[in-house]
Amino acid sequence: MEIKNQQYSIQGIPLLEIARKYQTPVYVYDGQKILQQVAALKNAFSTVNMKIKYATKALSNISILQLMRKAGTGVDAVSIEEVKLCLHAGFVPGDIMYTPNCVDFEEIREAVDLGVMVNVDNIPMLEHFGTEYGNSVPLCIRLNPHILAGGNSKISVGHIDSKFGISILQLKHVLKIVEAYELNVAGLHVHTGSDILDAEVFLKGAEILFDAAREFADLEFLDFGGGFKVGYKDGDITTDIADVGQKVSKAFQEFCKEYGKELEIWFEPGKFLVSECGYLLVKANVVKPTPATTFVGVDSGLNHLLRPMMYDAYHGVVNISKLDGPERVYTIVGYICETDTIAADRKLKEVKEGDILAIKNAGAYGYSMASNYNSRFRPAEVLLMEGRDHLIRRRETFEDLLRNQESIEL
Ligand SMILES: *Cc1c(COP(=O)(O)O)cnc(C)c1O
Numbered sequence: 001m002e003i004k005n006q007q008y009s010i011q012g013i014p015l016l017e018i019a020r021k022y023q024t025p026v027y028v029y030d031g032q033k034i035l036q037q038v039a040a041l042k043n044a045f046s047t048v049n050m051k052i053k054y055a056t057k058a059l060s061n062i063s064i065l066q067l068m069r070k071a072g073t074g075v076d077a078v079s080i081e082e083v084k085l086c087l088h089a090g091f092v093p094g095d096i097m098y099t100p101n102c103v104d105f106e107e108i109r110e111a112v113d114l115g116v117m118v119n120v121d122n123i124p125m126l127e128h129f130g131t132e133y134g135n136s137v138p139l140c141i142r143l144n145p146h147i148l149a150g151g152n153s154k155i156s157v158g159h160i161d162s163k164f165g166i167s168i169l170q171l172k173h174v175l176k177i178v179e180a181y182e183l184n185v186a187g188l189h190v191h192t193g194s195d196i197l198d199a200e201v202f203l204k205g206a207e208i209l210f211d212a213a214r215e216f217a218d219l220e221f222l223d224f225g226g227g228f229k230v231g232y233k234d235g236d237i238t239t240d241i242a243d244v245g246q247k248v249s250k251a252f253q254e255f256c257k258e259y260g261k262e263l264e265i266w267f268e269p270g271k272f273l274v275s276e277c278g279y280l281l282v283k284a285n286v287v288k289p290t291p292a293t294t295f296v297g298v299d300s301g302l303n304h305l306l307r308p309m310m311y312d313a314y315h316g317v318v319n320i321s322k323l324d325g326p327e328r329v330y331t332i333v334g335y336i337c338e339t340d341t342i343a344a345d346r347k348l349k350e351v352k353e354g355d356i357l358a359i360k361n362a363g364a365y366g367y368s369m370a371s372n373y374n375s376r377f378r379p380a381e382v383l384l385m386e387g388r389d390h391l392i393r394r395r396e397t398f399e400d401l402l403r404n405q406e407s408i409e410l
Pocket of ligand 1: 099191228364
């Protein structure tokens, strides 16, 4: 977001105009920013054979998926529905990795039938896979390295009591199953959590992954998952992607030399690719002074952006209706009948009823976690590309709330 001709703009398009044209609340995505992030990641790993598998769950609108495909990424899907969305968006099965957790084997079968690589995350499923497919279908194994990483316990998935992956302590057992069924293990995977800051965590994961990889003869890739941290406020420390790229690439090259084969290195970023591109535009309905604080009540809430309440996530907020004048301290809250604080004690240019606020970092886990709680419609989504705005999802309507409900005689 930049200030251009006295307006907050993206790609030269004033965000106020987007709010006027599509009404609020509306999610707006800067497509150029997504392409920049893809390029930055590719750049950081230019010396190794790196493949990006965008974590679909972060933002799964099919136009975003199509943009990723045009940018040359693959995808990681965590449900069979996401697999189908990715196919619908034009990805070929070979570009899709399916990383399920606690799903019925029927979904695994469906994924295999669709030609998608499966990332197996528990021992019973590995045996089931062996019984059903033997060595006829290549697979990936998700290992849990037991590294504590990530900004919040809800997004840290690599620790000892995490439900994800097969414990690295069970590697011997895994190897017995691999041998017994002559499994075709093409890749090994770790994903330790979200909001990982530095190269050290990736390098720690890498060491564990390399140790495990030495036990497998025919690997084609190692998958390091996602979790790169992005900036949320001015001065925030973010992942130094160039530094991570340099250090991890070097370790990876050394491992490949020892392994005797040029493997691919995979990453599955969600946040890194789409967090900063997104803005949720909302309207100030009420400015309400109380003895404790001045609330700004907006026409959205935890139904549309769950992260502040779910993860205590910080989202920057800007009053895009007002460029100058004094700042005041506000607590921005939603219209949901439940405490739904979006941002507490923030300095904003003086807010008046009807002003439009932009909530930043709303691209990842924003719309994809939105619901109809309080029977509100989910917002529209708009993608900005090459200086033009494209509606990529209509706002819901009353019919959408009634869809699938059955009226019965009572
Ligand atoms: C959620 C998830 C990711 C993406 O995590 P980010 O923090 O958004 O980068 C990657 N891989 C797997 C398996 C995931 O579940």
